[in-house]
Amino acid sequence: MEPFDKIRAQRQQRHMPDVDVTKGRTIAYSRSTTSRLMDVLDANVRGNVHGGVIMRMVDEAAAIVAIKHAGKGVVTARVDRFDFLAPAYLGNVVIIQCEMHYVGRTSMEVGVEVMAEDLFVGEIRQIARSQVTYVALDENGKPTPVPPLIPGDEEERIIIEKARIRRARMQKIDEELGKIQQNSI
Numbered sequence: 036m037e038p039f040d041k042i043r044a045q046r047q048q049r050h051m052p053d054v055d056v057t058k059g060r061t062i063a064y065s066r067s068t069t070s071r072l073m074d075v076l077d078a079n080v081r082g083n084v085h086g087g088v089i090m091r092m093v094d095e096a097a098a099i100v101a102i103k104h105a106g107k108g109v110v111t112a113r114v115d116r117f118d119f120l121a122p123a124y125l126g127n128v129v130i131i132q133c134e135m136h137y138v139g140r141t142s143m144e145v146g147v148e149v150m151a152e153d154l155f156v157g158e159i160r161q162i163a164r165s166q167v168t169y170v171a172l173d174e175n176g177k178p179t180p181v182p183p184l185i186p187g188d189e190e191e192r193i194i195i196e197k198a199r200i201r202r203a204r205m206q207k208i209d210e211e212l213g214k215i216q217q218n219s220i
């Protein structure tokens with residue numbers, strides 16, 4: 036077998052022109068890792084990696100997960116938190132690990148962890164985390180149903196349950212903020 040044949044074969048198996056939205060997909064189905072070496076064009080004025088570069092990479096990497104899960108095109112609807120925990124430096128490899136945490140009817144929330152690897156020292160640090168929500172769109176640009184998220188194992192069941200609890204809390208906070216905004220007009 037030639038190098039990359041296995042990866043190519045796996046990708047071809049994924050190709051599903053018609054998505055059965057009654058058939059659930061696991062977290063493992065769409066889990067994805069993206070990485071890129073940071074160069075001088077990625078710098079901010081301090082000489083570290085610009086936060087906006089990482090935000091863009093996160094949006095692109097998380098969208099891959101949403102598109103794989105949905106089997107359709109998606110748009111970014113919301114970024115829930117974006118915590119920068121530590122700087123990344125030029126010459127580091129920024130690694131973005133993304134997995135599906137919650138799926139509604141047409142919306143999907145992807146959990147993201149961002150790491151920076153120093154290839155010379157062999158050190159990997161967590162530098163950011165986020166949750167990004169996407170909405171699948173049909174050919175008319177309208178929200179369209181996506182397959183449900185089903186746990187593939189006990190570990191996935193816990194991830195999905197934690198996301199459900201966190202989203203319920205976020206919804207309450209959203210409602211409170213909405214009331215405050217209404218009262219301030």
Ligand SMILES: CC(C)(COP(=O)(O)OP(=O)(O)OC[C@H]1O[C@@H](n2cnc3c(N)ncnc32)[C@H](O)[C@@H]1OP(=O)(O)O)[C@@H](O)C(=O)NCCC(=O)NCCS
Binds near residue numbers: 113139142168178
């Ligand atoms: C996201 C968008 C398609 C939602 O359209 P809408 O008419 O509000 O859709 P609906 O009210 O029918 O909601 C559809 C789903 O999106 C979710 N949604 C809508 N706005 C959301 C938001 N700000 N945050 C999280 N979820 C949101 C709804 O909860 C619903 O989820 P569900 O189907 O899983 O229950 C629309 O607001 C849009 O096009 N936004 C711009 C997207 C964009 O340009 N992104 C940047 C470039 S990709």
